[in-house]
Amino acid sequence: MAFGPYLLLATLEGLVTAAVLALMALGLSLVFGVMRVVNVAHGEFYMLGAVLAWWFASLVTGHPAIGFLLALVLSPLVVAAIAFVAERLVLSRLNYEPEATIVATIGLLYIIQQLALTFYGPEARPVQAPFDMRISLPWFGYSAYKLAVIAASILMMLATWFALTRTKIGLVMRATQYDRETAQAFGIPVGRVYAGVFALGAALAAVAAVLIVPIQQAHYLMGLDPLLLSFIVVIIGGLGSLRGTVVAAILIGLSDGIISMFFSPTLAKMLATLLVALVLVFRPQGLFGTVAR
Amino acid sequence: MREDRNTNILSGNGLTRRTTLKGLGAAAGLMAAPGFTRFAQAQSSEPIRIGFQCHRTGIGAAYGRWYERVTNAAAKLINDEGGINGRPLEIVIEDDGTDPARGSEVVQKFANQHKVDLVYGTLFSHVVVGSAPMAGELKIPYYVVSEGYHVASGKLNRYCVQPGITDVKAQVRSVAPWIAGNLGKKVTLVYPDYAFGHDHRDFFEPAIAAQGGEVVAKVPIPPTETSFTRYFPQIPRDTDVIYHVMVGPAVLTFVKEMGEFFGTGGPQLFGFIDSLEAVDINSPGLEFLEGSHFWEGMPRYAQADQPDHVSFYRETVGIDENGASLNDPQDVSTAAHMFGCWETLHVIKAAMEAADYQGPGDRAKLIEATEAMSEMEAGREHPQGRKVFNGKIHQVFGEQSISQVKDGKLEVVHRTSIDDGLYEPEADYTAMSF
Numbered sequence: 246m247a248f249g250p251y252l253l254l255a256t257l258e259g260l261v262t263a264a265v266l267a268l269m270a271l272g273l274s275l276v277f278g279v280m281r282v283v284n285v286a287h288g289e290f291y292m293l294g295a296v297l298a299w300w301f302a303s304l305v306t307g308h309p310a311i312g313f314l315l316a317l318v319l320s321p322l323v324v325a326a327i328a329f330v331a332e333r334l335v336l337s338r339l340n341y342e343p344e345a346t347i348v349a350t351i352g353l354l355y356i357i358q359q360l361a362l363t364f365y366g367p368e369a370r371p372v373q374a375p376f377d378m379r380i381s382l383p384w385f386g387y388s389a390y391k392l393a394v395i396a397a398s399i400l401m402m403l404a405t406w407f408a409l410t411r412t413k414i415g416l417v418m419r420a421t422q423y424d425r426e427t428a429q430a431f432g433i434p435v436g437r438v439y440a441g442v443f444a445l446g447a448a449l450a451a452v453a454a455v456l457i458v459p460i461q462q463a464h465y466l467m468g469l470d471p472l473l474l475s476f477i478v479v480i481i482g483g484l485g486s487l488r489g490t491v492v493a494a495i496l497i498g499l500s501d502g503i504i505s506m507f508f509s510p511t512l513a514k515m516l517a518t519l520l521v522a523l524v525l526v527f528r529p530q531g532l533f534g535t536v537a538r
Numbered sequence: 539m540r541e542d543r544n545t546n547i548l549s550g551n552g553l554t555r556r557t558t559l560k561g562l563g564a565a566a567g568l569m570a571a572p573g574f575t576r577f578a579q580a581q582s583s584e585p586i587r588i589g590f591q592c593h594r595t596g597i598g599a600a601y602g603r604w605y606e607r608v609t610n611a612a613a614k615l616i617n618d619e620g621g622i623n624g625r626p627l628e629i630v631i632e633d634d635g636t637d638p639a640r641g642s643e644v645v646q647k648f649a650n651q652h653k654v655d656l657v658y659g660t661l662f663s664h665v666v667v668g669s670a671p672m673a674g675e676l677k678i679p680y681y682v683v684s685e686g687y688h689v690a691s692g693k694l695n696r697y698c699v700q701p702g703i704t705d706v707k708a709q710v711r712s713v714a715p716w717i718a719g720n721l722g723k724k725v726t727l728v729y730p731d732y733a734f735g736h737d738h739r740d741f742f743e744p745a746i747a748a749q750g751g752e753v754v755a756k757v758p759i760p761p762t763e764t765s766f767t768r769y770f771p772q773i774p775r776d777t778d779v780i781y782h783v784m785v786g787p788a789v790l791t792f793v794k795e796m797g798e799f800f801g802t803g804g805p806q807l808f809g810f811i812d813s814l815e816a817v818d819i820n821s822p823g824l825e826f827l828e829g830s831h832f833w834e835g836m837p838r839y840a841q842a843d844q845p846d847h848v849s850f851y852r853e854t855v856g857i858d859e860n861g862a863s864l865n866d867p868q869d870v871s872t873a874a875h876m877f878g879c880w881e882t883l884h885v886i887k888a889a890m891e892a893a894d895y896q897g898p899g900d901r902a903k904l905i906e907a908t909e910a911m912s913e914m915e916a917g918r919e920h921p922q923g924r925k926v927f928n929g930k931i932h933q934v935f936g937e938q939s940i941s942q943v944k945d946g947k948l949e950v951v952h953r954t955s956i957d958d959g960l961y962e963p964e965a966d967y968t969a970m971s972f
Contacts, residue, residue, distance in 0.1 A: 366599075462791065
């Protein structure tokens with residue numbers, strides 16, 4: 246294949262990775278930014294989103310788009326509800342102490358993963374894409390659905406940005422992030438805001454999962470790799486920075502797509518890890534993060 | 539001084555740390571050993587206990603679940619027909635998490651804690667390779683159902699045998715002539731970049747060259763990969779056949795993306811069903827496989843001309859005509875591999891009877907009796923077909939099926955002979971000491 250089309254394919258693949266990664270990392274970043282909780286179970290909320298998507302989609306018959314849309318609406322809601330309960334029952338009782346919450350979310354990771362294995366099983370199960378279209382380019386064919394994933398991800402990011410900066414809920418969240426105690430003094434129910442943010446973060450992971458599940462099947466171990474990549478993105482972008490998360494996701498996604506096509510996937514992973522190390526050494530707050538006060 | 543020491547609360551009543559630990563260990567051993575009370579019987583009716591190293595969790599869990607079902611069905615059958623040497627068979631299951639380190643621990647636990655007669659049932663090759671040294675060290679027979687070449691290579695030890703399933707080297711050699719004769723001679727290999735994939739790469743290249751064909755490109759894919767489109771540009775345009783052996787949960791993605799990339803005008807496909815074990819061939823996205831060919835160890839779908847012993851086997855392990863569980867048509871079996879559990883248990887039975895096996899003291903005799911086996915006729919004990927066992931390399935050789943996807947079902951189009959797969963032995967376990 247000539248260089249041009251090769252690069253095009255690599256870029257498209259990279260953008261799909263970036264789109265999903267950005268959504269997921271955004272959830273992780275929000276939770277850390279507002280609550281200062283490192284949510285190790287974030288990957289399992291992603292997995293849960295995919296598994297539930299399969300379950301909702303298999304409930305309805307008829308056109309595959311119906312099942313997919315049902316999953317897209319319900320799966321994030323259910324995952325958010327589970328996260329909400331987990332936050333109220335576990336994290337809030339630990340007073341959000343950093344060490345305790347890390348251990349607690351590791352526990353949560355194993356509980357969710359093993360429950361999925363018990364009730365869903367070890368198979369990889371697919372969800373049918375809402376539409377089945379192949380864009381035939383002169384050099385290769387490409388799935389139209391993958392392009393739709395990129396578009397859907399952009400829409401979701403815009404919606405989150407709008408909610409954070411232009412609505413009252415966003416204002417309350419930002420106030421809590423800025424100074425928890427003052428926010429409480431002004432009558433903001435900090436506990437409920439925390440639970441809401443945790444649920445929102447999980448829901449974003451679930452949305453990413455529903456989008457990806459027609460491309461990669463639902464499987465009970467699928468949360469591990471994206472969790473790692475999300476951490477990489479969040480560290481590079483700067484914890485709690487929306488803009489940084491998006492830029493870092495595109496950076497990691499594209500470099501993963503292009504480097505692994507022209508060189509090797511291992512090299513792409515090595516470079517991403519090296520970048521994390523460099524960022525941690527020279528700019529610990531991340532490319533777009535602000536220094537913690 | 540002496541009296542001083544005795545006033546210590548711990549040692550004062552004679553309860554030293556050592557005895558406490560011993561007591562704790564013994565109690566744990568008792569609790570962990572299922573069916574303990576049954577041992578209070580006469581020696582002769584004590585059950586023969588087989589430790590089943592099972593992939594209940596981890597990446598091999600789909601295989602593990604079916605290995606467990608087949609093992610239980612075969613053990614029940616053997617017990618219903620009078621057991622082994624008049625003694626009942628008891629299966630003790632431990633989960634190895636499809637992890638080599640845990641696999642080795644499980645072998646240790648079987649030998650020291652459960653005190654089983656032998657260990658059996660491992661599938662994934664890295665777990666076999668990780669566990670085999672421990673089995674050799676503890677001098678406990680290790681009957682694997684793995685299809686890897688590691689047993690036959692001679693790199694393990696005298697306690698490791700694979701008498702129930704053909705190894706990958708023989709599988710690859712037996713399908714190469716058919717591929718060259720029916721699909722094409724220019725082959726691109728797409729394989730996972732670790733031991734299992736490397737076996738295919740190393741054995742297929744000389745096998746296809748012997749048929750006048752050639753491997754035009756090799757595309758290794760990292761085992762954790764979840765997206766594959768980026769690898770397809772490496773497949774040369776003049777490829778006749780894509781030979782794919784991907785495994786793991788991402789396989790559906792692999793096939794789907796291949797379909798999107800090539801459309802209808804792509805090369806022929808030949809795959810190892812390992813890719814799609816426990817996966818419904820009619821899953822959305824797999825339409826692209828229609829017309830393509832697969833190696834199958836044993837056919838997943840009931841074939842029109844199958845002998846009675848195959849029907850009996852399928853009924854006993856509980857799979858319907860589509861190879862799915864009788865209880866749940868969504869629950870597709872790992873039919874191309876799991877027969878190995880059934881056959882291995884029957885080989886163990888035959889070897890124990892030949893050796894007049896009485897207990898762990900006869901472990902070496904059991905291995906020798908297994909080594910002495912050669913011909914195994916097709917039948918209830920060997921539903922997959924006739925087999926020839928080579929005692930020198932501890933490996934069995936059988937016939938393989940090549941199936942085509944027709945109307946969403948796998949139909950056997952060719953059956954290779956045992957001779958197609960035979961190769962020169964590279965080792966002799968019988969010369970090793972116990």
